[in-house]
Amino acid sequence: xxxxxxxxxxxxxxxxxxxxxxxxxxxxxxxxxxxxxxxxxxxxxxxxxxxxxxxxxxxxxxxxxxxxxxxxxxxxxxxxxxxxxxxxxxxxxxxxxxxxxxxxxxxxxxxxxxxx
Numbered sequence: 001x002x003x004x005x006x007x008x009x010x011x012x013x014x015x016x017x018x019x020x021x022x023x024x025x026x027x028x029x030x031x032x033x034x035x036x037x038x039x040x041x042x043x044x045x046x047x048x049x050x051x052x053x054x055x056x057x058x059x060x061x062x063x064x065x066x067x068x069x070x071x072x073x074x075x076x077x078x079x080x081x082x083x084x085x086x087x088x089x090x091x092x093x094x095x096x097x098x099x100x101x102x103x104x105x106x107x108x109x110x111x112x113x114x115x116x
Contacts, residue, residue, distance in 0.1 A: 080092060081093050081096070
């Protein structure tokens with residue numbers, strides 16, 4: 001069976017010391033590059049930046065979902081007080097306004113009682 005070089009190819013002639021040293025040097029260079037990449041990946045600044053990016057993406061996603069939900073709720077509420085032509089439905093607006101005024105007066109009354 002023929003000798004196998006570091007590259008995995010069969011060679012018919014034995015490798016010289018210079019070839020072996022060149023293979024070792026190449027392996028050493030590739031290992032140094034790999035170690036540099038690993039050091040960069042686990043560097044605290046890199047880890048912090050990645051964590052910050054993940055949090056930012058998550059917050060942006062949640063904010064987008066909240067915006068869509070709020071927008072939908074607003075449109076649904078608006079449709080209850082406005083007809084298809086865009087005119088106010090006074091039969092629904094007046095009772096809702098009265099309830100709102102009542103709630104405000106109730107809160108003001110409770111606050112006044114607590115102070116005095």
